[in-house]
Amino acid sequence: MAYKHFILVCGGTACESCKSGALHDNLVTAVRQNGLEGSVQVVKTGCFGFCEQGSVVKVLPEEAFYVRVKPEDAAEIVAEHLVKGRPVDRLLYKVGAGKLSSIDDIPFYQKQFRIVLRNCGLIDPENIEEYIAREGYAALEKVLFTMKPDDVIEELRKSGLRGRGGAGFPTWRKWVFSKDVKADQKYIICNADEGDPGAYMDRSTLEGDPHSILEAMTIAGYTTGATQGYIYIRAEYPLAIKRLEIAIGQARAAGLLGENILGSGFSFDLELRLGAGAFVCGEETALIASIEGKRGMPIPRPPFPAVRGLWGKPTIINNVETFANIPVILLKGGDWFGSIGTATSKGTKVFALTGKINNSGLIEVPMGTTLREIIFDIGGGIKDGKKFKAAQTGGPSGGVIPEQFLDTPIDYESLGALGSIMGSGGLIVMDQDDCMVDVNKFYLEFTVDESCGKCAPCRVGGRTMYNLLVGISEGRGSVADIDQLRTVAHAMNKASLCGLGQTAPNPVMSALKYFGDEYRVHIKDHKCPAGKCKALVTYSILAEKCIGCTLCARRCPVNCISGARRQTHVIDLSRCIKCGECYDACKFEAVQRG
């Protein structure tokens, strides 16, 4: 006999700690006691997120979602919901007052809402027919046959869509600039350079739904009067490149790219341009130089590319995610899109959640969702039950957001006010074991490496800041260093030619703002509380606590801990590489970090 119901019980590590094992067993017992074992299956599942809400139970097929479920609630769920068909109201998850109410058709507990990722993980990206079946190319059809360029712009204006590549410039304005210039040729460029460490939103979108970008770029061409487009993508994305090539071939064969699209009289074609993977080539003027076959270096703006871009012609350059929104906006209307999000930031944002988080992955949430919801409800909280310290948005151009601002609704302005930026969507979660000086050093090393070297503030300033951080992390810092970091940062921010140099100091500045004490402990006490700055850390074993269990000695990767069973162990400091394995391993707090 086939099962009629399935009870899913969260079995993630976070929930294990709140007794989901007992809950599972109680559910199984209750099902048996009610004689339902033939029609109800109880299943342990991976983490649902919502870990702050305790154990989570979902009943299928009706998708009832219970939170904060205790083992003793099992009998009631089975007796009421499964036997009598009445969901247990007091345990059902409820959405906070009014939130998300503007979005219809969203199951009541789901925090994610997919516009950009609407087809990712659903369709076969190498099959144009599957895209078409999900309203693919319906926006293009609508635009070509029922809308004038000004109508398209008006919908984009109403939608409030802003660029997702980092700066958040209103998309409709950029398109108007280009549309209003008279020129014999115009271009559309999709920026798929995606150079931030930790970011892979654009790659996933291109791999999962390449046609949505082709469709949006064609619409941009129609709107501004461009007939040629380029997708600038880094060569390190071979799968995305392959799927784009397949998609372009299919669209051409179907007459959705090329001459006289769908018999409308409008022609547009696309080519890929592969980048070598330099971060600065994501900057729009450097990107254009790179396509022109020149060295990828930024040039001063204005003129903006929308007016004078590729080969001196008006050029729209938008990010992958910006484009991916456009077909949906034109199908559902700008007003609909504008109803999602906050006053200044509309629609959704895709984030790549990484770092010390249980459910790392790609998520899409309405603007205005809080970091707490992202990290705890969707991301399932911090790994290994550790404590949240900060989240970095905007990668090397952004900053850290500490715990006291977890409830800030995310949008361009609120993140800016906190000293970070929205950025392109990398979201790196840090826990108590991460050291701010160390993290800042990592980002500055990245920007110093990636600086094109054209202008002195960035080239010299970045190196200066990096050297100061190295000094601080090695115990050579002085209090005056902090002032100097601030001075150099200010100069870089004001005088660098492009966004790379202008924003490179952001991580340090925001860390000084929220974690200044941690910097001072490094400088004054020569200590690294998180144990990451190796020059400031020594490990030792306390004789009175060591029971000689040998665990640390077995874990030490360089075998520098000596001691026989039941005898005090000793670390040979001359060979210790300060990896901290012994510190984490010891169950008796005998290993000291100082």
Next chain:
Amino acid sequence: MKKLTLQDLRDLRERKKAEIARRDTSGKTGEVIIGMGTCGIAAGARAAFDAFVEELDKGGLTHVVVKQTGCMGLCYSEPTVEVRMPGMPATVYGTVTADVARKIVNEHILAGRLVGDHVFDKPAADIAPTLARGAK
């Protein structure tokens, strides 16, 4: 594919939609959809793909198709696979190794039981049905 006219495109869309609807309601066919983005492939999605195809072949289960798709977003549990069988809720499985794939064929597809410990939640609702309707 021949070059489409406006009417061809609309016809194709309706035809594909009808096909999918038929597949969903006929109660006969099933689908195994494997996330094959860079993350999925790196985690072993190809091995899972091959195992599904083999195991389904072995059981003569020609009514179940195996398909690829992009990243579902659950990168911590790659490879991810969605299984849609008539009479069962559409289910997302995570960390699907070749062994788990065979288990899914034998338990989920053949016996109608979910495979415990590998079930994950669908990350988000689908907006496609509302796309066609336009603004409301």
